[in-house]
Amino acid sequence: xxxxxxxxxxxxxxxxxxxxxxxxxxxxxxxxxxxxxxxxxxxxxxxxxxxxxxxxxxxxxxxxxxxxxxxxxxxxxxxxxxxxxxxxxxxxxxxxxxxxxxxxxxxxxxxxxxxxxxxxxxxxxxxxxxxxxxxxxxxxxxxxxxxxxxxxxxxxxxxxxxxxxxxxxxxxxxxxxxxxxxxxxxxxxxxxxxxxxxxxxxxxxxxxxxxxxxxxxxxxxxxxxxxxxxxxxxxxxxxxxxxxxxxxxxxxxxxxxxxxxxxxxxxxxxxxxxxxxxxxxxxxxxxxxxxxxxxxxxxxxxxxxxxxxxxxxxxxxxxxxxxxxxxxxxxxxxxxxxxxxxxxxxxxxxxxxxxxxxxxxxxxxxxxxxxxxxxxxxxxxxxxxxxxxxxxxxxxxxxxxxxxx
Numbered sequence: 445x446x447x448x449x450x451x452x453x454x455x456x457x458x459x460x461x462x463x464x465x466x467x468x469x470x471x472x473x474x475x476x477x478x479x480x481x482x483x484x485x486x487x488x489x490x491x492x493x494x495x496x497x498x499x500x501x502x503x504x505x506x507x508x509x510x511x512x513x514x515x516x517x518x519x520x521x522x523x524x525x526x527x528x529x530x531x532x533x534x535x536x537x538x539x540x541x542x543x544x545x546x547x548x549x550x551x552x553x554x555x556x557x558x559x560x561x562x563x564x565x566x567x568x569x570x571x572x573x574x575x576x577x578x579x580x581x582x583x584x585x586x587x588x589x590x591x592x593x594x595x596x597x598x599x600x601x602x603x604x605x606x607x608x609x610x611x612x613x614x615x616x617x618x619x620x621x622x623x624x625x626x627x628x629x630x631x632x633x634x635x636x637x638x639x640x641x642x643x644x645x646x647x648x649x650x651x652x653x654x655x656x657x658x659x660x661x662x663x664x665x666x667x668x669x670x671x672x673x674x675x676x677x678x679x680x681x682x683x684x685x686x687x688x689x690x691x692x693x694x695x696x697x698x699x700x701x702x703x704x705x706x707x708x709x710x711x712x713x714x715x716x717x718x719x720x721x722x723x724x725x726x727x728x729x730x731x732x733x734x735x736x737x738x739x740x741x742x743x744x745x746x747x748x749x750x751x752x753x754x755x756x757x758x759x760x761x762x763x764x765x766x767x768x769x770x771x772x773x774x775x776x777x778x779x780x781x782x783x784x785x786x787x788x789x790x791x792x793x794x795x796x797x798x799x800x801x802x803x804x805x806x807x808x809x810x811x812x813x814x815x816x817x818x819x820x821x822x823x824x825x826x827x828x829x830x831x832x833x834x835x836x837x838x839x840x841x842x843x844x845x846x847x848x849x
Contacts, residue, residue, distance in 0.1 A: 768793070
């Protein structure tokens, strides 16, 4: 008899709780929170703040100004039930003027990771911490020019400054990429360009975790997370870029890639640049629960990740139910449990699960997470030929070739 999914979630949550307690996450988070609690959502206690709860239903959206920063997020277009092309468009809008807590925040992170005052690496912290300190701007609408021929109006955004909505798109060939640009006042900054990848209903697709699957993050260590996120040069896991480009060759260039991470949306520019540098381009799917809170970075990356990832994969299944999926993750978080749960829901959808056994980061309590029983429990009911736990990425190519052939 198979165990209920709620039990599997509790097992995953127990591992997360053990890591949280044993590695001092609570102490680190509380100390970071001290410099952030003074910040609140903009326009609090005003009518506009109340209207921000309405999200897209807001009757009086606000246009973007030259003092704002606008982010457009790359996406994947798919055919809806009636055969027309559509895609989910995500935007975020901030006040580009940095919080007065900027200097305190930089100094606090530098101290946590062991930098001396005035260290040259503080410049790197300044750049990467900025998205966490910009005020989110609810109620903003963003106009974009899609493919130089179609105008789309996005938003207005909700209380977290984010808008997310499905839009119908003009026809284009599967495998093509269409560029869009935000139409904003002169002086407006941010990520004003985006790319939409068109994919056919059938064929292959890849879902990949990011942290400690393709990028060294040290998600079991709070100081390691802060160092790899705000200070260190982002570093790919050895052998994973070569594996992913090999997978791309096998599944054909028309297969979409989805990078499903528990990182908050604040890290989108950072992670987008990283994936573009080392891996096949794809759609980054990130959490939206922690704007303007550095402590939220620690919570997002380490707590409730199975529920979050399964929820996002359900949405991908609704978009692309006839695809064949290759899922890649690692043992530091709940990727095995999330992929196992999703397979049990839709066994015809997921064809291969690859889990990187993390053994090359010292003293982060990987013994329980790497125990054979953990994987056996996570993949209960999943055929043994569907899942594979690896240490050397080079061994995965043969498994991919096997399922694709």
